[in-house]
Amino acid sequence: MQAVTTSAHLPDGVEQVGGDWPPLGVDLSRLVVAWDTHLTDGRGLAAKSIEAYGRDLRQLLTWLHTRLQRPVGIDDLARLDAKTVRAFLAARRRSGLENRSMARALSSLRMFFRWLEETDTLKNRTLRLVQAPRLPHSVPKPLTVERAAAVVDGGMAAELDWVAARDTAVLLLLYGSGLRLSEALGLTLKDAPVVGIEVVVITGKGGRQRMVPILPVTQRAVARYLELCPYALADDEPVFRGAKGGPLSPRLIQLAMERMRAALGLPETATPHALRHSFATHLLSSGADLRQIQELLGHSSLSTTQIYTEVDRERLLKAHEMYHPRA
Numbered sequence: 001m002q003a004v005t006t007s008a009h010l011p012d013g014v015e016q017v018g019g020d021w022p023p024l025g026v027d028l029s030r031l032v033v034a035w036d037t038h039l040t041d042g043r044g045l046a047a048k049s050i051e052a053y054g055r056d057l058r059q060l061l062t063w064l065h066t067r068l069q070r071p072v073g074i075d076d077l078a079r080l081d082a083k084t085v086r087a088f089l090a091a092r093r094r095s096g097l098e099n100r101s102m103a104r105a106l107s108s109l110r111m112f113f114r115w116l117e118e119t120d121t122l123k124n125r126t127l128r129l130v131q132a133p134r135l136p137h138s139v140p141k142p143l144t145v146e147r148a149a150a151v152v153d154g155g156m157a158a159e160l161d162w163v164a165a166r167d168t169a170v171l172l173l174l175y176g177s178g179l180r181l182s183e184a185l186g187l188t189l190k191d192a193p194v195v196g197i198e199v200v201v202i203t204g205k206g207g208r209q210r211m212v213p214i215l216p217v218t219q220r221a222v223a224r225y226l227e228l229c230p231y232a233l234a235d236d237e238p239v240f241r242g243a244k245g246g247p248l249s250p251r252l253i254q255l256a257m258e259r260m261r262a263a264l265g266l267p268e269t270a271t272p273h274a275l276r277h278s279f280a281t282h283l284l285s286s287g288a289d290l291r292q293i294q295e296l297l298g299h300s301s302l303s304t305t306q307i308y309t310e311v312d313r314e315r316l317l318k319a320h321e322m323y324h325p326r327a
Contacts, residue, residue, distance in 0.1 A: 014071045021058055022065035025073030031121065032057065035112060046182075046205070056108040063088050077113075078122045085130045099133035106132050140277035140307060141269040148175050148278045150264050151257070158221070162228035166240055166248070167256045169221040174275035176215040178296050180204065181250050181272045190235040194223040204298035212296060280308045 015029040016022070024032065035057070039050045064072045067087075092102055110127045117123045143151065152175050154168030173184040173193075183202050187193075193200050193214040202212050222239075231245045240248040253272050261270050280293050294305040 022062045023071040024061065025071055028061075028072060028074050028077070031074065031116070032061075035115060038115060052104070053108045053111070056105040057112055059092070059105070060088060060109060063091060074122060077116070078124055080124055080126055082126050082130055085126060089130070089133075103132040106130065140281070141267070141274060142278035142281040143266070143270055143274055145278075145282055147264065147266060147270070148275060148282070151175070151260055151266070151270070151275065154221070158224065160228075162225065162230060163243065165221070165225040165228050167253065169218070169225045170240060170248075170253055171256075171272070171275060172215070172218040172221050174272055175279050176218045177212045178276050178279035179212065180276060181253060185238060185240055185248055185250060185253075187239050188236050189233045189239045192222055192226065192239045193219055194226065195219045202298065206300065208298055208300065210295060210298045277308075280305070284308050 014023045015026050016024065017029050017032045021029075021032070036050065036054060039045050039053055045053075061072050064076060064084075067084075068076065089102060089106070092105065097105070106127065113124055113127050117125075142148075152168060152171045154164055157164035158168040159165070170181075170184050173179045173187075174181065177200075179202065183204060186203075187200070191200055195216075197214060197219060199211050199213055201209055203209050226233075226239070229241060231241050233239060233241070238247040242248050242252065250272075257270060257272055260266060261268070276297070280297060283293055283296075284290070290302065290305055290309070293308065294302050297305060299305045
């Protein structure tokens with residue numbers, strides 16, 4: 001977020017937070033910057049999350065500015081009522097925003113107003129009274145054990161070609177250890193899980209750390225990639241590299257999965273993140289405890305992990321229907 005700016009065309013007592021923001025009252029513009037600092041330093045959120053929170057607040061303030069035909073101030077937020085919030089959400093819906101995005105925007109605005117209350121700035125609990133849009137119930141779509149094994153099997157190509165070896169190592173970290181793609185690509189050389197490194201410490205969402213076991217096959221794959229990688233790597237630099245030597249883009253792993261979908265006849269749901277889902281589902285199917293899976297995935301709440309019990313239930317019901325003689 002850019003710093004607060006003033007210009008000659010703005011009246012006294014009005015400032016602007018960067019070019020995309022509407023003119024705001026001085027106190028509110030300073031609050032917007034303080035909110036961004038709180039998200040960055042106080043909560044340690046990822047850059048994309050901070051960007052999303054800022055965008056949601058900016059859209060509300062821009063809409064209010066257009067509606068009021070004047071700079072928005074703190075008093076306007078204090079007077080915000082349910083009817084106005086619903087009008088804002090209706091405008092967002094007309095612009096094409098889907099229910100899931102609207103629910104996320106409402107959640108981030110609620111967080112902003114809770115922060116205002118916690119900092120004794122103002123107290124307005126209207127957003128808590130506005131019901132979020134209903135979301136379709138969905139469960140993760142893991143791959144079967146056989147298909148997941150086919151995805152992470154680099155074969156001879158991974159033994160000879162450094163790019164194939166790299167992709168195999170990354171995919172094994174997703175399926176073998178349940179890492180998020182960003183977590184795998186964030187590993188540095190000093191943390192590389194090569195042969196003999198059975199556990200690594202991963203910093204996940206919200207800065208939460210967890211210990212993750214590394215399978216021997218994954219250790220060997222990472223070691224093989226490092227043998228073939230043509231670039232010199234420093235200890236504190238990302239271990240996985242792109243073709244030109246820079247940090248590996250997540251998009252390249254996504255493209256590799258797209259090619260595998262075509263080659264292996266996999267469904268459209270076969271994404272890098274589906275390998276993390278497969279990790280959790282296959283552990284649960286084999287008898288792992290839900291609490292253990294929660295720790296391995298780095299979920300802050302067990303309710304997030306419990307979604308995998310529904311996946312496993314669906315699998316059991318399908319097997320019952322398919323194989324029971326009276327089905």
